[in-house]
Amino acid sequence: MAWTNKVLRVNLSEGTCKSEPLNTEWAQDYIGQRGLATRYMVEEVDATCDPLGPDNKLIFATGPLTGTMASTGGRYSVITKGPLTGAIACSNSGGFLGAELKSAGWDMVILEGKSDKPVYLYIENEEAQLLSADDLWGKSVWETDELLHKKHQDPQLRIAACGRSAETGCLYAGVVNDLHRAAGRSGVGTVMASKNLKALAVRGTRGVGNIKDPARFMETAREQKQVLADHPVTGEGLPTLGTQVLMNVINETGALPTRNMREVKFDGARKISGEQMLEVRKTDGRPNLTTNAACFGCTIACGRISTIDQGHFTVENKPQYWGNSGGLEYEAAWALGADTGVDDLDALTYANFLCNEDGFDPISFGSTVAAAMELFDIGAISTKETGGMEFNFGSAEALAWAAEKVATGEGFGADLALGSKRLCEKYGHPELSMTVKGQEFPAYDPRGIQGMGLTYATSNRGACHLRSYTVSSEILGIPEKTDPLVTDGKAGLVKAFQDVTAAWDSTGLCLFTSFAWSLENVAPHMDSACEGDWDADRLMETGERIWNLERDFNMRAGLTAADDTLPKRLLEEAANTGPAEGKVSGLAEMLPEYYKERGWRQDGNLSDETRERLRLPG
Amino acid sequence: MQKSLHIDPGKCTGCVQCELACSFENEGVFNTAKSRIKVFTFHQEGRFVPYTCTQCDEAWCMQACPVDAIVINAKTGSKDIIEDRCVGCKVCTIACPFGTVNYNQDTGKVIKCDLCGGDPACASACPTAAITYIDADTTGLDRMRAWAAKTDNTAQASA
Numbered sequence: 098m099a100w101t102n103k104v105l106r107v108n109l110s111e112g113t114c115k116s117e118p119l120n121t122e123w124a125q126d127y128i129g130q131r132g133l134a135t136r137y138m139v140e141e142v143d144a145t146c147d148p149l150g151p152d153n154k155l156i157f158a159t160g161p162l163t164g165t166m167a168s169t170g171g172r173y174s175v176i177t178k179g180p181l182t183g184a185i186a187c188s189n190s191g192g193f194l195g196a197e198l199k200s201a202g203w204d205m206v207i208l209e210g211k212s213d214k215p216v217y218l219y220i221e222n223e224e225a226q227l228l229s230a231d232d233l234w235g236k237s238v239w240e241t242d243e244l245l246h247k248k249h250q251d252p253q254l255r256i257a258a259c260g261r262s263a264e265t266g267c268l269y270a271g272v273v274n275d276l277h278r279a280a281g282r283s284g285v286g287t288v289m290a291s292k293n294l295k296a297l298a299v300r301g302t303r304g305v306g307n308i309k310d311p312a313r314f315m316e317t318a319r320e321q322k323q324v325l326a327d328h329p330v331t332g333e334g335l336p337t338l339g340t341q342v343l344m345n346v347i348n349e350t351g352a353l354p355t356r357n358m359r360e361v362k363f364d365g366a367r368k369i370s371g372e373q374m375l376e377v378r379k380t381d382g383r384p385n386l387t388t389n390a391a392c393f394g395c396t397i398a399c400g401r402i403s404t405i406d407q408g409h410f411t412v413e414n415k416p417q418y419w420g421n422s423g424g425l426e427y428e429a430a431w432a433l434g435a436d437t438g439v440d441d442l443d444a445l446t447y448a449n450f451l452c453n454e455d456g457f458d459p460i461s462f463g464s465t466v467a468a469a470m471e472l473f474d475i476g477a478i479s480t481k482e483t484g485g486m487e488f489n490f491g492s493a494e495a496l497a498w499a500a501e502k503v504a505t506g507e508g509f510g511a512d513l514a515l516g517s518k519r520l521c522e523k524y525g526h527p528e529l530s531m532t533v534k535g536q537e538f539p540a541y542d543p544r545g546i547q548g549m550g551l552t553y554a555t556s557n558r559g560a561c562h563l564r565s566y567t568v569s570s571e572i573l574g575i576p577e578k579t580d581p582l583v584t585d586g587k588a589g590l591v592k593a594f595q596d597v598t599a600a601w602d603s604t605g606l607c608l609f610t611s612f613a614w615s616l617e618n619v620a621p622h623m624d625s626a627c628e629g630d631w632d633a634d635r636l637m638e639t640g641e642r643i644w645n646l647e648r649d650f651n652m653r654a655g656l657t658a659a660d661d662t663l664p665k666r667l668l669e670e671a672a673n674t675g676p677a678e679g680k681v682s683g684l685a686e687m688l689p690e691y692y693k694e695r696g697w698r699q700d701g702n703l704s705d706e707t708r709e710r711l712r713l714p715g
Numbered sequence: 716m717q718k719s720l721h722i723d724p725g726k727c728t729g730c731v732q733c734e735l736a737c738s739f740e741n742e743g744v745f746n747t748a749k750s751r752i753k754v755f756t757f758h759q760e761g762r763f764v765p766y767t768c769t770q771c772d773e774a775w776c777m778q779a780c781p782v783d784a785i786v787i788n789a790k791t792g793s794k795d796i797i798e799d800r801c802v803g804c805k806v807c808t809i810a811c812p813f814g815t816v817n818y819n820q821d822t823g824k825v826i827k828c829d830l831c832g833g834d835p836a837c838a839s840a841c842p843t844a845a846i847t848y849i850d851a852d853t854t855g856l857d858r859m860r861a862w863a864a865k866t867d868n869t870a871q872a873s874a
Contacts, residue, residue, distance in 0.1 A: 164745055165735075165745050166732065166735040166736065166739060166745055166840070168732075168842075193731075196747075200745075200746060200747070200748065253748070276758065301748070302746065302748035302749070303744075303746070304738060304742065304744035304745055304746025304747075304748065304749065305744060305745045305746070306742075306743060306744030306745065306746070311739075311743070315739070322732075322842060326842060336728075387760075387761035388728075388761050388762070388763075389728055390728055390729055390761075390763070391728040391729050391730030391731075392730070393730070393731060394730060394731060394732060394735060395728075395730050396730060396732060396842035398728035398729075398730060398842075398843075400728075402761040403761075404761070420758070420759035420760070421758065421759055421760060421761035422758070
């Protein structure tokens with residue numbers, strides 16, 4: 098229960114939409130969302146397939162708690178083989194689309210094949226159909242949203258779409274829902290566009306009602322909401338400053354990657370911080386931040402709703418950007434700001450708006466711009482390649498220009514749309530790409546936060562902070578403080594965070610609850626809502642199963658132990674200032690121990706014992 | 716003491732916990748489409764506004780109903796639908812100037828807020844106190860207090 102037990106299977110080649118029962122046996126072993134969709138991927142998709150070919154599949158998956166009153170219970174993920182990484186991709190998003198899909202009666206939508214012509218999927222409860230998207234192709238996410246609302250005359254329609262960046266092949270294009278929430282990473286939007294699928298438009302009025310023990314579930318949800326409200330991070334820090342609460346904290350730690358990770362401290366950090374977003378601008382008397390905002394069912398409300406100063410050079414004479422929209426979150430502010438050396442808050446907000454408007458990942462985009470700036474700095478590229486733009490570190494003009502170009506894939510934008518790895522390879526300096534498995538780093542320097550080095554190196558979807566957020570332990574002391582500068586014990590810590598997170602994502606809850614909750618707080622939600630007995634131990638074991646299944650997919654896809662590494666810069670160039678001064682990432686000390694903890698062979702493959710213990714498919 | 720639902724949009728984050736609580740209380744499912752309270756998002760302005768029945772004293776809906784299916788709840792003062800009497804003519808949905816009475820196509824009846832009989836689920840669920848259930852005679856108290864706090868004691872006001 099809590100699952101709708103229905104899967105919508107859409108064959109884009111044949112133009113068919115069919116309902117089929119959910120594999121409930123798998124649901125018991127893989128929960129939902131990230132885990133369960135990966136199980137379907139492993140069963141149905143050849144891991145060696147071309148991510149942008151018709152054999153890849155694209156799954157929109159909710160969790161059993163999606164659409165319920167459990168705080169933050171509105172998440173969905175898009176699961177596919179990622180074009181940026183060649184690995185399993187799983188991008189998680191909030192907003193309202195996931196709950197709407199569940200309320201329409203679907204646990205997940207599996208999209209397969211490739212449509213001849215542009216289409217969008219329209220779902221109204223049980224009814225699903227593919228409709229022509231001829232008039233939507235070539236339009237931004239925001240235009241698509243507006244056109245679909247107009248066409249269907251339904252203001253309550255929830256829409257997820259890919260933007261022009263995806264259509265023109267940007268390898269880190271995401272799927273954007275509700276205008277500014279995104280399944281952002283690894284190019285899941287690129288896969289969507291490769292199938293000629295422009296959007297999902299969903300209206301669900303059936304609701305989520307099949308709760309195992311409604312009275313206990315309601316009591317649990319009430320109690321656990323209170324735990325979030327009483328915690329300093331989820332009750333105070335995140336609502337007030339959003340994830341941007343971290344900018345000054347991480348900078349002070351000496352772990353804020355700066356100028357393509359040449360440095361670990363950014364002198365302009367304060368000017369692009371959450372605190373700065375609250376400061377009234379001298380020019381127009383308003384702060385950057387208008388209000389905080391919640392996703393479906395979320396009692397934390399970390400979302401940022403911002404404006405750009407109308408007189409700022411980026412939006413002068415562009416009134417379409419004068420209203421409010423999704424503002425900067427920490428990872429975006431870091432990638433667009435510290436990593437490029439740009440400390441102009443309005444320029445960052447503008448670039449962030451464009452990332453949402455045309456659906457490309459601000460982390461990968463910002464990091465790729467940072468790599469281009471370093472290439473420019475060392476003379477590997479010049480204005481000849483960029484098309485006239487001076488790509489200097491710290492140039493807000495270059496950042497804003499780059500966002501406009503990637504949005505449409507024009508000129509040098511097509512190079513930037515390749516991502517940092519391919520860009521740096523193209524111009525002869527692969528060592529300048531700050532990526533793992535082809536995916537760009539987020540906002541924590543592994544030299545100053547050692548656990549994050551192992552996290553990045555072993556993440557199943559390429560460099561990522563959301564696969565094991567050891568920052569929580571190493572910096573914030575949650576659930577317990579560990580020293581960010583030592584490698585001892587980090588193998589076990591990373592494994593534990595990876596397993597916990599895999600289970601957490603699969604329930605349909607938001608990972609941000611984990612600042613205040615442990616699996617002990619998640620379990621009663623699951624146990625009162627879902628069929629079966631769910632306790633923290635079972636969730637932990639399920640998380641481990643999911644992690645290993647993702648790993649197994651990657652190994653079948655052709656990745657090897659050699660891909661579990663970091664760029665040379667982080668392994669050889671020491672941090673030049675702050676608490677981590679003189680340190681490099683101690684990955685070599687952590688990785689063998691990690692493999693051992695995982696029960697993996699030296700070649701990075703799962704051992705037979707591990708496979709058997711976790712009951713993984715053969 | 717009669718109480719009122721008091722809504723302070725400035726505190727709303729748009730989380731729709733109120734809609735979930737309302738639909739669960741009244742329909743037994745989590746279904747924002749069947750909620751008697753709705754949160755509206757004004758995206759360009761960055762505003763969220765919850766809206767529901769204000770329980771008018773001389774309720775247009777009640778006056779308009781041809782079969783006396785809307786009655787005053789003596790305990791709470793809410794205007795309640797008597798489902799058995801409602802014929803689904805929808806005249807009340809036209810009569811209500813605020814649009815807070817709506818037709819439910821699944822049942823063929825109308826639905827509106829009934830203050831959950833005196834313990835509104837939306838107010839209990841709201842995480843930011845944007846929706847509270849307070850003394851009907853003093854819904855302006857907090858705002859008066861805020862202005863009072865700003866008053867300069869040395870100045871004299873005339874009204």
